Amino acid sequence: MSKKGLNRRQFLQTSSLAAAGVAATASGAVLIAPDGAWALQLNAFDEHTARTLLVMSRRIYPHESLGDMYYVPVVEALDSAANTDKDLNKLMTEGVAGLDSAMSLKWVDLSEGSQLKILTGMQDGAFFQKVRGQAVVSLYNNPLAWRHFGYEGPSYEYGGYLHRGFDDLKWLPQPSEDASPKAG
Amino acid sequence: MATIDLTDSTPVVVIGSGAGGGTLANELCQKGIKVVLLEAGKRESTESFQNDEWASFGQISWLDKRTTSGSWQVAKDFSGLPAWICKTVGGSTTHWAGASLRLQEHEFKAKSTYGAIEGANLLDWPLTLKELEPYYDKAEDKMGTTRTHGIPGLPGNNNFKVMYTGAKRLGYKGVHTGRMSINSRPRDGRDACWQIGFCFQGCKSGAKWSTLYTEIPAAEETGNLDLRPQAQALKIETDGNGKVSGVLYADKDGKQQVQKARAVCVAGNSIETPRLLLNSAGGKFPDGLANSSGQVGRNYMRHMTGSVYATFDRPVNMYRGTTMAGIITDESHSDSKRGFVGGYEMETLSLGVPFMAAFLDPGAWGSEFTAAMDMYDHMAGMWLVGEDMPRENNRITLHGSEKDQYGLPVPNVHFDDHPNDVAMRNHAFKAGSAVYSAAGSTKNFEVPPYPSTHNLGTCRMSEKASDGVCNKFGQTHDVKNLFVSDGSQFTTGGAENPTLTIVTLAIRQADYIGEQMSKNEI
Numbered sequence: 170m171s172k173k174g175l176n177r178r179q180f181l182q183t184s185s186l187a188a189a190g191v192a193a194t195a196s197g198a199v200l201i202a203p204d205g206a207w208a209l210q211l212n213a214f215d216e217h218t219a220r221t222l223l224v225m226s227r228r229i230y231p232h233e234s235l236g237d238m239y240y241v242p243v244v245e246a247l248d249s250a251a252n253t254d255k256d257l258n259k260l261m262t263e264g265v266a267g268l269d270s271a272m273s274l275k276w277v278d279l280s281e282g283s284q285l286k287i288l289t290g291m292q293d294g295a296f297f298q299k300v301r302g303q304a305v306v307s308l309y310n311n312p313l314a315w316r317h318f319g320y321e322g323p324s325y326e327y328g329g330y331l332h333r334g335f336d337d338l339k340w341l342p343q344p345s346e347d348a349s350p351k352a353g
Numbered sequence: 354m355a356t357i358d359l360t361d362s363t364p365v366v367v368i369g370s371g372a373g374g375g376t377l378a379n380e381l382c383q384k385g386i387k388v389v390l391l392e393a394g395k396r397e398s399t400e401s402f403q404n405d406e407w408a409s410f411g412q413i414s415w416l417d418k419r420t421t422s423g424s425w426q427v428a429k430d431f432s433g434l435p436a437w438i439c440k441t442v443g444g445s446t447t448h449w450a451g452a453s454l455r456l457q458e459h460e461f462k463a464k465s466t467y468g469a470i471e472g473a474n475l476l477d478w479p480l481t482l483k484e485l486e487p488y489y490d491k492a493e494d495k496m497g498t499t500r501t502h503g504i505p506g507l508p509g510n511n512n513f514k515v516m517y518t519g520a521k522r523l524g525y526k527g528v529h530t531g532r533m534s535i536n537s538r539p540r541d542g543r544d545a546c547w548q549i550g551f552c553f554q555g556c557k558s559g560a561k562w563s564t565l566y567t568e569i570p571a572a573e574e575t576g577n578l579d580l581r582p583q584a585q586a587l588k589i590e591t592d593g594n595g596k597v598s599g600v601l602y603a604d605k606d607g608k609q610q611v612q613k614a615r616a617v618c619v620a621g622n623s624i625e626t627p628r629l630l631l632n633s634a635g636g637k638f639p640d641g642l643a644n645s646s647g648q649v650g651r652n653y654m655r656h657m658t659g660s661v662y663a664t665f666d667r668p669v670n671m672y673r674g675t676t677m678a679g680i681i682t683d684e685s686h687s688d689s690k691r692g693f694v695g696g697y698e699m700e701t702l703s704l705g706v707p708f709m710a711a712f713l714d715p716g717a718w719g720s721e722f723t724a725a726m727d728m729y730d731h732m733a734g735m736w737l738v739g740e741d742m743p744r745e746n747n748r749i750t751l752h753g754s755e756k757d758q759y760g761l762p763v764p765n766v767h768f769d770d771h772p773n774d775v776a777m778r779n780h781a782f783k784a785g786s787a788v789y790s791a792a793g794s795t796k797n798f799e800v801p802p803y804p805s806t807h808n809l810g811t812c813r814m815s816e817k818a819s820d821g822v823c824n825k826f827g828q829t830h831d832v833k834n835l836f837v838s839d840g841s842q843f844t845t846g847g848a849e850n851p852t853l854t855i856v857t858l859a860i861r862q863a864d865y866i867g868e869q870m871s872k873n874e875i
Contacts, residue, residue, distance in 0.1 A: 229718045230718060230726075231719070231723050232723050232726070232727060285719075309706050309707050309709075309710035309726075310406075310707040318706045318727070318729040319668065319670070320705060320730065322705065323404030324549050325404050325551070325558075326404075329546075329547030329548045329550070329558065329674075330510075330548045330674050331546070331547045333673070334511075335508075335511065335550075335673040335674035336509065336510050336511060337511065338511040338514045338668075338669060338670075341518045343514070344517045347529070348506075348528055348530065349508055349514075349517070349529070349530050350505045352507075352508040352537075352545075352548075353537055353545050
């Protein structure tokens with residue numbers, strides 16, 4: 170359960186820089202944003218597996234105002250782990266194949282409603298649970314995503330929240346001095 | 354700091370450096386008694402603690418393999434993590450929130466107050482509140498507990514303001530920023546609280562009491578303490594006379610060592626303490642050390658817990674400031690008219706985004722879940738903590754096949770909620786939701802228990818040797834020079850956060866051990 174932070178260097182590059190790095194990766198594949206805003210070099214997965222997992226992460230934890238790049242760390246973590254864990258690689262590859270075989274179209278090309286119906290049907294399985302378990306950590310443990318949630322995170326380096334709004338709520342009556350004394 | 358020879362049989366060996374063990378070690382050292390303190394975890398510091406939930410979790414938590422069974426929700430949601438406690442110097446006093454409440458008088462007499470409850474193994478404590486009061490007083494002074502000894506309360510944060518408003522509107526009276534062992538003013542060489550908001554991750558300002566930077570350095574200054582971090586106790590050894598003679602442990606390099614001892618005090622928290630006694634079976638103790646009653650590992654309690662979070666139209670920013678920022682005490686009495694015995698406390702709690710995602714509705718996904726997360730900065734939260742019923746079959750056992758890194762059986766934690774726990778949780782969810790509705794919430798969330806932080810009762814105190822494991826001083830009924838020094842001693846759980854009582858019992862136990870040693874009884 171270690172922190173799986175955002176490796177910005179790896180995916181916040183232009184597509185041309187990422188393309189230059191392709192030869193150095195194991196799978197030789199790269200997942201690129203449609204608008205070229207980010208790219209993820211892949212180690213274990215092919216592009217289709219990676220793209221499917223990206224969309225799947227978004228369907229599991231849909232936040233409309235979060236762009237795809239916030240979901241990239243989920244794929245990055247799974248890809249990185251699958252590079253050294255053959256069982257995991259198999260689980261992901263077969264899982265994606267399972268999604269694709271549910272209807273006569275690839276899962277990523279299905280409507281959102283159909284995608285959700287298929288996910289709901291497999292939510293107790295190992296594949297879904299692995300992706301969900303990784304997503305709940307990688308998506309919400311991303312300091313860039315915290316801004317979206319209004320969470321300011323670490324405070325020690327700024328002297329805590331003592332002078333940064335720990336008691337700035339003004340829309341309710343203020344507690345009595347006895348219940349809540351002033352800071353010393 | 355002392356260096357004590359492995360073959361020296363005069364020291365007291367204390368296993369575990371948290372609220373019980375860390376305090377006991379210091380109290381003994383202050384009396385001039387040599388102590389070897391074995392701690393399984395590493396030594397961190399206010400400098401090395403991290404304002405980062407997952408990173409800190411990896412740094413200080415006890416993550417060794419454990420299994421779960423039973424009908425409790427934790428076994429489903431967190432099957433490999435029954436407890437959220439620590440493996441680090443200072444133990445779970447690095448992680449605790451700081452709430453320091455005395456047990457109530459009637460809670461020491463659970464059996465005589467509540468009567469016989471089917472399916473519960475209730476017993477009265479072999480001691481009373483009156484006997485403990487002078488020690489509670491010493492503990493509060495030592496820990497700098499607010500609203501005692503003339504120490505002002507802490508200032509309430511935004512999360513407290515929301516709970517306060519709702520509570521007052523409902524007519525609750527006991528609503529304030531709590532009795533907290535977090536400095537509201539500089540005290541004991543430690544600063545006042547900076548409202549950092551990461552109390553669970555190790556307090557980086559040192560304002561929150563932890564044995565790591567209070568008891569342990571004080572003990573080291575006496576020259577009587579030999580602290581050994583990364584020393585995992587494996588077995589307590591006995592001599593031919595039915596007494597304990599030393600402790601087999603794995604040192605920081607994984608090498609097995611035996612430290613000889615005049616007495617051994619076990620304070621590994623209520624899962625590891627009984628596990629060590631059970632793993633020490635042999636010779637005169639075929640069923641485990643100090644287990645003639647068969648009660649070692651039984652009566653495992655974890656407090657009735659649950660949380661209520663609620664969203665509001667306007668921002669709260671609950672994560673700013675102390676994690677446990679205030680309390681409602683009005684539901685902590687026992688009144689069987691509510692449909693259960695015992696009571697519960699309501700205490701604010703907040704989690705950062707990473708842990709909120711993991712705990713709000715474990716396993717949940719989809720747009721309903723993310724809509725709740727989208728309201729994170731408009732959320733307030735409280736934790737509900739009450740007395741649960743001791744049950745013989747709620748217990749720590751040795752796993753039949755799973756082994757740890759030292760080849761010893763891992764502990765299995767079995768727990769079934771008692772109907773009283775279920776009724777209390779139901780009442781508490783309703784009460785917590787009512788508080789937030791009264792404050793104007795738009796939606797309330799009933800959140801199931803987190804992995805247990807209040808692990809209690811697996812080597813309980815009892816008047817009679819047949820009913821429990823140790824006497825009112827934590828001395829085991831079966832072995833004179835073996836002591837239980839943590840929350841495992843609790844006969845019943847009470848409604849209160851247990852650390853203050855654990856520290857109180859440790860101070861009292863140190864006096865008793867000192868006396869027994871000077872009388873040559875041990």
